[in-house]
Amino acid sequence: MADSELIFKPAAELAALLAAKQLSSVELTQALIARTRAVDDRVRAFNSFDEADALAQARASDARRAAGQARGALDGLPVGFKDVIAVAGQPLTCSSRMLANFVSPYDATVTRKLKDAGAIPWGRLNMDEFAMGSSTENSAFHQTANPWDLERVPGGSSGGAAAAVAAGEAPLALGSDTGGSVRQPASFCGVVGLKPTYGLVSRYGLVAFASSLDQIGPLARTVEDVAMLLGAIAGHDPLDSTSYPAPVPDYCAELRVRPGPWKLGVPKEYFGAGLDAEVGGAVQAAIEFYRGTGCEIREVSLPVASSYAVAAYYIIATAEASSNLARYDGVRYGHRAAEATGAVDLYFKSRAEGFGPEVKRRIILGTHMLSSGYYDAYYLRAQKVRTLIRNDFLRAFQEVDALLAPVAPTAAFKIGEKASDPLAMYLSDIYTISLNLAGLPGISIPCGFTRGGLPVGLQIIGQPFQEARLLAIARAYEQGHGWRGRHPTL
Amino acid sequence: MPYEPVIGLEVHVQVKTRSKMFTRAAAGYGEPPNTLTDPVVLALPGVLPVMNKAALDRVIKVGLMLGCEIAPVCKWDRKNYFYPDSPKNYQISQYDQPICTGGAVEIELPGPARNLLGEHRRIPLTRIHLEEDVGKLNHAGGESLVDYNRAGTPLMEIVSEPALHSAEEAFAFLTALRLIMIYGGVSDCDMEKGQMRCDANVSVRPVGGQKLGTKVELKNLNSISFVRAGIAHEIKRQTAIVEAGGAMVQETRDYDGQTGTSQSLRSKEMAHDYRYFPDPDLMPVKVDAAWKAGIRAELPELPFDKQRRFFAEYQLPYTITSVLLPDRGLCDFFEEAAKLSGRPQAVGNWIANDLLRELGGARIALAACQVRPAHLAGLVKLVETGVISGNLAKEVFVGMFQSGEAPESIVARQGLRQTTDAGELDQWCAEAIAANPKSVADFKGGKENAINAMKGFVMKQSKGKANPKLVDEILRRKIAG
Amino acid sequence: MANPTDIDIDYVANLARLALTAQEKETFSRQLGDVLRYVEKLGEVDVSQVEPTAHAFPLCNIWADDVPQPGLSVEAALRNAPEQRDNMVVVPIVVE
């Protein structure tokens, strides 16, 4: 089979070819390595990539299959890792100078699960430093480009993951989503990205940004592929006290037995000022598609979530981050300043040298939010507003099965366009952030292109732990459209 | 104007568990550096904490022993501060919802003499919470070397009300608290190993005043006697300052037990802003009635309760109870032997004098001792029934200690049984009278003690086997005869 | 709280153990002032009867049994250490 046919094939089809022994994992791996070599000098999705290790894993997978011991659908399939998830023996840099030389001695729980399933860890994908950002411009190493327009950002913080999947460098990838960091880059790059319900996927081995908001999420080119990857990483983990103890359904099987139609809500506040007309139009067209297939569309209201989520988010996320990032002090690992007069000086200098501007900004902000005299006014109040935000959604879910919304106010913006105005950048997360605060699952699927040829994403917001239904709703749209057949030309 | 000191103590006690507070790396002491770590202990990027159930059980146990209110719900907070021994640069602790509140520690103050019971007092507690220990810094030249073996060990913080008024009371508080922890099997409280550490908040105020004076926090009081000495020193220092009309500065001072001096560490104006907030990585703990009942069923008798019972049930003197009390195993040993022999006071004496002397000499713990309570009870019975003399019994005990042999079998094997054979005794007594004419004369002249020389003669002749009571009777009868 | 939109950048940077240049202090103060003015809008929300949400779902008593598991070897534990000696991590002397 020709390499060009392989690189954009959905993972589920690749799995079927592997199972039928019409394709070997080594052939697939070689094709993808060739593709990556051909395009990544322009896309720059990867921070590092151990080709030899990937090939060794592929050979091991082929050997298992030959011996009749294949471990399931993912055996032999490459999965890219955002450089924020631990893989033993591989770099774990978080795209930060602080961890530029850090090699993880342990596996994240999702890594262990994927290794057990036979998947091949596929490079370390670029991101905004410590997952703080919406454009991958905050990587300490390099700028990842949007494969659809190399002048534009791929979104962020999982920009490398979305770009690699869009560019045919990886069929599957794992990102992390604290305020939209899987969904927004998925939308900017025209791929599918899911943020699971908080607690569905273990956070053990995911470098913490904001602990109460972070979730690992799959990115792929089809809904079914996302379902397949989610099934492999979801489930209770005794190493994560915030992991939810519930059985995991077979998401791929569920996709076929949940035909709809559904009751779908449209949050009226999400279609007002600030939403780009082309993006809004594409999302409206998607809503009409659902209506046309017999779904009941209801307008719903999210008064608190729509107005206050960004404010609550930047208090909670930065406060937690200021504490989570205190461990990067140049003592046990990470960047250590060369000249220090004592331990305290070592901290000041190592952290000043190791962190980039956005990380420093958020550490300062979060430290302020928790400091003496401000805790009640900021953190405690934000936690209470968080309750009201969750109530907004739960109220809506009494009437509807899921919500339809934009992912981001605009399509991918130009590199450098928003870099000097943090508040403007923060406000671009307005449609995604409230899900993290409420702990809800959300998926971004391609729903069209702007006239300039940039992908637009549709966000579908689900009820807690109802990923199976969420995926079925997403797939219904996907089946009715041909967007996934379009690929960037590189 | 006379001044009185007001003291509050913050005591950290390591909870005895096999694994650490928030991860399953082994807990331990004295292992080679950095051999008790895992990714969580080292706070590597991406790791998460998981509570240790056993540590919670033990703190609830302490709370129940001390009469604390056990919170129906408690949670975990992060205390944020940077220090090289703290891997995350925050400590997981409990801020506004500690697991235990209230309660008290019963203490005994020094009595009028060493052998007399002192006054008892109850020192109220503010709270007890659970947290995690930090690693250890070893200072070497211009550098510090960090060992994370201790990091993450479960640590209980016990905070007393400012209700202590002398260095002696603080000493008594720690002594009592330590014993309670040991009785509960919660901690060994070995201060040398850092298993129990104490900070003291000391202030002085005019006698009878209500308002607390400016407090000084004393750190590094790393033995119970240093606590006493450090506090006494601080009280003296503060009293001198205020009597001279000076103003106290709120500060932290480090007490050096070697030199008996203290020096300022940092002024409290620069106090840390710890930025406490609920740890998002951990879920709250709910303690229901069933959980508490399960632990309550296993509570040991408290040391002072045991002492009162020993007074009442066995009529033991204070001195004997003070010897038994520090060792719960010794108390159990005593009770078993006392019940078997029916002679608690004799058993108490044997333990306090002979058993402890032999254990000390052999440098072994009670658990390794071959003498069992039944053996000791047997020995007491042998003396009681006149089978052997008290003097011989002492030798028999040493034999029992060395071999683990039962006293009855030692006595039989060595033929130590006292002689009550009238003919034999009569013979020895006659010889004694014949050999000690001067003593006979003295005795007849009214010198009661003079009979002892003749008794000694008989004992020597009989190799200790003559029954002293019978010898006494025969000698008196013969001399009078 | 004097002015909620002012950030005492020196105080906060000291707590965060972060050395900032004069330029960074100036820029961050301005940018974070904007953010603080923005988040002030939370003051509009009546939260007097509202419980705070710390976790997405109300689980409690999540723990493990006290059974030690193998940890890291000393070599693995110190592999990323910038400086080590005698199997310990070296740091400059701690002076407060």
Ligand SMILES: [Mg+2]
């Ligand atoms: Mg530290």
Ligand SMILES: [Zn+2]
């Ligand atoms: Zn403490």
